[in-house]
Amino acid sequence: MKKILFLCTGNYYRSRYAEEIFNHMARSEGLSWRAFSRGAAERGSPDNIGPMSRFALEALQAQAIVPDGATRAPMPCVLTDFHAARLVIALKEAEHRPLIERRFPEFATKVTYWNVDDIEFAPPSIALAMIDIQVRELIAALD
Template identity: 60%
Template sequence: MNKTNRVLFLCTGNYYRSRYAEEIFNHQAVLEGLGWQAFSRGVAEDLLFPENVGPMSPYTVNALQAKGIVPEGAARDPVLCTVHDFAQAALVVALKDAEHRPMIERRFAGVAHRVEYWNVDDIEFLDPPTALSKIDELVGRLIGNLQSRER
C-alpha cells in the first residue's frame, strides 16, 4: 500500500485509542470498498507504561470482539512513531489535541503541521465505552470524507 492511501493514527502509548482507531478504520474501509488502510503509532518519548499489560488494551480488544471484529494487530506490541511513519501516510490523525500536540511539536517539528487533531480523552478522563464510541463516530466521518474525495 503506498502513502497516497494510508492514514496514521497517533496516541500517547499506541496501546488503546490509536489501536482501536486503526482496527475500526481498516474493518470499515474493507466493508465500504475504500482503498485506504490505517496503521498506528505512539508519540510518547518512551512506550514503557507499567499499567499497559500485553500488546493491546483489553478495552480495545473487548470492544472490537463485541462488534465481531478480530483485531488483526492484537499480538503486535505498541510501536513508537518515527519521522519515517509520517512519510508513509497521506493523512495523520492524533486522537487528542491538548495531549498530543505538545509531544508531536517537540518530537516532529518538521512535520507537525500535517497532523489533524481529534478530541478523544484517555482512560483517566473518559470511560472506555464513551471514548471508543466517539472514535467509532469520528472514523465513520473520516471514511465518509475519504469516499467523497474518491468520487
C-alpha cells in the same frame, strides 16, 4: 494503497482501536485506504499489560471484529511513519500536539487533531464510541 496514521500517546488503546475499526470499515466499503498506528511518546507506559488494551479488544469483539494487530506490541512513531502516511490523525490535541511538536516539529501543523480523551478522563464506552463516530465521518469523506 493510501495510508492513514493514527497516533495516541503509547499506541496501546485509542490509536490501536482507531486503526482496527478504520481498517474494518474501509475493507467493508472497498476503500483503497488502510490505517496503521503508533505512539507519539518515545515509549509507552509500564502500566500497559499485553500488546493491546483490553478495552479496545473487548470493544472490537463486541462488534465481531477480529483485530489484525492484536498481538503486535505498541510502537513509538518514527519519522518514516509520517512520510508513509497521506493523513495523520492524533487522537487528543491537548495531549499529543506537544509531543509531536517536540519530537517531529516539521509535522505538527500537518496533523489532524481529534479530541478523544484517554481512559483517565473518559470511560472506554464514551471514548471508543467517539472514535467510532469520528472514523465513520472520516470514511464518508474519503474517496
